[in-house]
Amino acid sequence: MAQAAGGVPVLILKEGTNRSTGKEAQRNNITAAKIVAETVRSTLGPRGMDKMLVSTIGDVTITNDGATIMKELDVQHPAAKMLVEVAKTQDNEVGDGTTTAVLLSGELLSESEKLLDQNVHPTVIVDGYKKAAEKAIEILDKISIPIQEKDDETLRQIATTAMYSKGIAAARDLFADIAVKAVRQVAEKGESGLKADIDLIKVLKKNGKSLSETELVRGIVVDKEFAHAQMPKRVENAKIALVNAKLEIEKTEFDAKININNPDQMHLFLEEEEKMLKEMVEDVAKTGATVLFSEKGIDDLALHYLAKRGIAAVKNVSSGDIEKLSKATGGKVVASVKDLSTESLGAAKIVEEAKIGDDKLVYVRDAKNPKAVTIVIRGGTEHVVDEAERSLHDALSVVRNAMEDGKIVAGGGAPEAEVAKRLREYAVKVGGREQLAIEGFANALEAVPTTLAENAGLDPIDVLVELRSKHEQSGTNPWWGIDVYSGKVKDMRKLNVIEPLRVKQQVIKSASEAAGMILRIDDVIAAKGMDKGGMGGGKGGMPPGMGGMGGGDEEF
Numbered sequence: 001m002a003q004a005a006g007g008v009p010v011l012i013l014k015e016g017t018n019r020s021t022g023k024e025a026q027r028n029n030i031t032a033a034k035i036v037a038e039t040v041r042s043t044l045g046p047r048g049m050d051k052m053l054v055s056t057i058g059d060v061t062i063t064n065d066g067a068t069i070m071k072e073l074d075v076q077h078p079a080a081k082m083l084v085e086v087a088k089t090q091d092n093e094v095g096d097g098t099t100t101a102v103l104l105s106g107e108l109l110s111e112s113e114k115l116l117d118q119n120v121h122p123t124v125i126v127d128g129y130k131k132a133a134e135k136a137i138e139i140l141d142k143i144s145i146p147i148q149e150k151d152d153e154t155l156r157q158i159a160t161t162a163m164y165s166k167g168i169a170a171a172r173d174l175f176a177d178i179a180v181k182a183v184r185q186v187a188e189k190g191e192s193g194l195k196a197d198i199d200l201i202k203v204l205k206k207n208g209k210s211l212s213e214t215e216l217v218r219g220i221v222v223d224k225e226f227a228h229a230q231m232p233k234r235v236e237n238a239k240i241a242l243v244n245a246k247l248e249i250e251k252t253e254f255d256a257k258i259n260i261n262n263p264d265q266m267h268l269f270l271e272e273e274e275k276m277l278k279e280m281v282e283d284v285a286k287t288g289a290t291v292l293f294s295e296k297g298i299d300d301l302a303l304h305y306l307a308k309r310g311i312a313a314v315k316n317v318s319s320g321d322i323e324k325l326s327k328a329t330g331g332k333v334v335a336s337v338k339d340l341s342t343e344s345l346g347a348a349k350i351v352e353e354a355k356i357g358d359d360k361l362v363y364v365r366d367a368k369n370p371k372a373v374t375i376v377i378r379g380g381t382e383h384v385v386d387e388a389e390r391s392l393h394d395a396l397s398v399v400r401n402a403m404e405d406g407k408i409v410a411g412g413g414a415p416e417a418e419v420a421k422r423l424r425e426y427a428v429k430v431g432g433r434e435q436l437a438i439e440g441f442a443n444a445l446e447a448v449p450t451t452l453a454e455n456a457g458l459d460p461i462d463v464l465v466e467l468r469s470k471h472e473q474s475g476t477n478p479w480w481g482i483d484v485y486s487g488k489v490k491d492m493r494k495l496n497v498i499e500p501l502r503v504k505q506q507v508i509k510s511a512s513e514a515a516g517m518i519l520r521i522d523d524v525i526a527a528k529g530m531d532k533g534g535m536g537g538g539k540g541g542m543p544p545g546m547g548g549m550g551g552g553d554e555e556f
Contacts, residue, residue, distance in 0.1 A: 018526040025524045026116065029079035030109045033518055036080045037106020039073070040066050040099050044448070046164040047456040047484045048099075062383050064165060065390045066098030067091035078526075079518050086514045090506055095198075095397020096162050097503040100448060101510045107447040108515035111440035120433050126516040128430075128437020133512035135426050135438075136419045136445070137505050143418060143478045144407040144501040145493075149194060155180045157496040158402050159395040161411050164497075166391035168384075171211035175388070178216045178375055179395035183403060185218065185373050196400045200372040202324055203392060205385045208357045213378040214388070219348055219367045220321060220328045221374040225360035226353050227298060227315045230307035233353045240346040240364070241289035242326055242333045244319075246296040247280050249273050274301060281305040283337040287344075291351045291364075293317050293325055295333075312351065314362055327372035328364065401500035410492035411499045412481025413449025413467070420445040421471045441512075449482055456484035463489065 020028055042049045043064035053061045053072040061072055070087035083102050090101040112125050147154050159176035168175060187196040204221050226233065260266050277299055284292055284306070292306065292313040306313045317325075326333050331346025349366035356376075375392065379385035402408055409415045420442040427438035449467055450460040463482055466489045470480035481492040492498070 014527065019524065021523045023116070025522055026122065026519070027113075028077075028524065029518050029521055030113050032077035032080040033083050033109050033514075034106045036070075036073075036075060036083045037102050037109075040069055040102050041106075041451055042455060043069070044099050044103060044165070045452040045455050045484055047452075048165050049455070060383070061386070063387055063390060064099075065387075065394070066100075066102055068390060070098070070102065078524070079521070082514050082518060086510045090510050093510075094401055094500070094503045094506045096394045096401075096499075097507045101507045103447060103451060104444060104507060104511035105514045107444035108441065108511055109518060111444050112437075112515065112519055115436055115440055118436070120436060122519045122522070124433045125437045125440070126519050128434035129441055129512050129516055131430065131434065132423055132426075132438040132441035133508050135423060136441070136508050139419050139422050140409060140415060140501060140504050140508075141407075143415070144409050145498075146406055147402065147408055149403065149406065152180055152184070154408070154498065155183075155399050155402060158398050158408065158498050158500060161497050161499055162394040162398045163391045166387065166394070168211055168388050168391045171214065171388075174212060174214060175392055175395055178214065179392065179399050181216055182373050182375060183396060183399045186371055187403060188371065194404055196403055198396045198400050200324060200327055201396060202321075202372065202374040203389055204361075204374060204376045205389055206356045206359065206361075206376060206378055207380075207382055207385055209378040209380075211377075211379050211384065211388055215376050215378075217363060217365060217374040217376060218370050219364040219374065220324050220370075220372060221376055222293070222314060222317055222321050222325075222362045222364070223359070224314045224317060224362055226312050226362065228303040228307045228313065230304075231312045232310060233312075235290050235312050235351045236349065238291045238348050238351040238364075239287075239289050240325070240329045240331050240348060240351065241284055241287065241292045241340055241344070242322055242329075242331045242346065243292065243335075243337055243340065244295040244322065244333050245336050247277070247294060247298040247302040247337065248296075249276060249299065277302045278305055280337050281309060281311075283340060284311060285309045287340045287342050289340070289345055293322060295319055295322050312353075324372040325364065328367045328370040330368060398500050398503065401502040405500060405502050407501040408498050409501050409504055410479040410481060411497040412483065412490075412492040412495070413452050414479045414481030414492045415504055416445040416448040417467050417471050417480065418478035421468070452482050452484055456482070456487065458482075458484075458487050463487075 043051065043066065048064050050062055050064045051069050053069065061068065063069060067087045070084045075081050075084055083105050086101050086105050087098045090098045108129060115125050116122065156176045159179045160172055163172050163175060182201045183196050183198065186200040187194055202220060204223065281302055290311060292311055294313065294315050295317055298313060298315040303313060322333055325331065325346065329346025329348050332344040334340055334344055347368055348364045351362065351364050353360055353362055377385055377388050377392065379388050423438055423442040427435045430438060446464060450464050453460040453463040467480060470489050471478065477491065479491050479493040480489055483490040483495060
């Protein structure tokens with residue numbers, strides 16, 4: 001609403017529209033984002049706590065994975081949603097460091113709040129943060145340690161570090177070993193170096209037994225069973241046919257009428273159908289195939305003939321599994337059984353049906369040089385298996401990152417402390433008001449080691465003072481970080497706490513961009529119907545900016 005010259009109000013926005021401007025809008029946005037960051041703060045590090053998230057329909061998720069927590073929270077406030085996007089981006093790009101990215105975004109906004117109180121303009125803060133982020137990425141690149149492509153021991157340590165904070169401590173070493181072997185198996189050399197597509201690693205979850213029974217299958221496990229009781233349950237030195245076609249009599253696509261005047265004609269009609277199905281089976285058999293995977297259906301009669309020929313068949317296999325089977329066995333997917341040839345067949349040492357709990361699975365084991373593999377995760381309960389899958393995703397991602405980039409840094413808050421120290425030196429050279437923003441960025445980075453200390457029950461101030469002192473004195477060694485188990489500041493490189501460079505760089509990119517976007521907003525106009533709780537008031541007794549999960553009123 002605006003006031004006209006004659007004192008008559010002029011309506012510009014629809015009635016009922018919420019609007020907050022200037023410092024009020026900035027404060028609301030910063031507060032909402034800080035609250036989201038506080039939600040995940042306590043999960044950071046090996047001594048971090050877990051969150052139990054209960055949805056409106058009663059589904060329970062127990063995790064300390066930042067990306068999962070952010071995804072499960074039904075956040076109402078628009079600025080807080082940006083932090084959810086930060087976690088999503090971090091997870092999609094590098095697969096780890098989601099909690100750190102959200103925490104750093106919140107800390108950058110917290111530091112900017114102090115600068116806004118000193119009347120530093122938001123644009124100046126954003127420019128300062130941008131310069132600091134660029135410098136920080138450059139510093140990380142300079143201090144990073146190169147690793148050899150074949151250095152499996154270091155890759156295992158990277159995977160172990162990624163899983164330290166997860167709830168699968170008992171089987172950490174086994175999972176690290178499996179992650180390295182799986183990524184190594186699917187990695188391929190290209191023009192731009194080594195590339196590993198972790199989507200080619202199928203992860204199958206099955207309750208029962210324990211985490212230590214988790215296995216890596218050099219091939220694909222299909223969550224189906226052989227389609228006929230008379231088919232062999234185990235085929236050795238299998239020749240595998242992959243078809244994307246029905247082994248059924250196709251129905252006509254237009255209305256057709258067949259006149260049958262006597263029983264003989266009916267008999268001939270059925271015989272012809274049977275003959276066509278028999279021919280299809282013959283087309284498969286003459287290639288020498290002993291196992292058939294079809295993306296579509298297979299007629300019962302065709303299954304009977306396949307079983308008679310000793311060919312094991314699996315029908316209605318998902319397109320993703322067919323693609324992975326092709327990568328794993330070296331077989332070509334054909335669009336019709338007539339196109340099958342000996343050259344299009346894949347190979348594997350063993351194809352067998354196995355029973356796990358109440359389910360039957362088909363294992364395609366020991367393919368020649370599989371470029372797609374399967375990890376079958378076992379665990380006592382559904383929640384354990386789910387958390388194991390999240391941990392394994394992080395491990396696979398960090399191994400892939402380190403293998404592709406060939407650069408690592410230490411963990412335990414060491415790179416953040418070193419970058420913060422060097423940013424303060426850089427800030428003095430920049431000068432002006434931007435210097436304050438760069439120093440604020442350095443302070444925000446130090447929130448990572450202080451949070452690690454807090455979550456381990458240590459005094460964050462004592463730890464930070466000792467950490468700064470070590471980084472000032474050491475000069476050439478930037479790897480002093482917090483050993484959360486002993487409570488001392490130690491050389492993280494010697495403790496084998498290491499992470500890929502890409503994770504740390506992406507944290508800084510994501511967090512600085514999100515903070516910059518939120519700081520530039522000075523006017524929030526919310527259309528009528530927007531939940532007022534989402535714009536600043538609480539919901540169900542929760543802090544501003546946080547809804548329940550799926551609209552519920554859960555407490556944390």
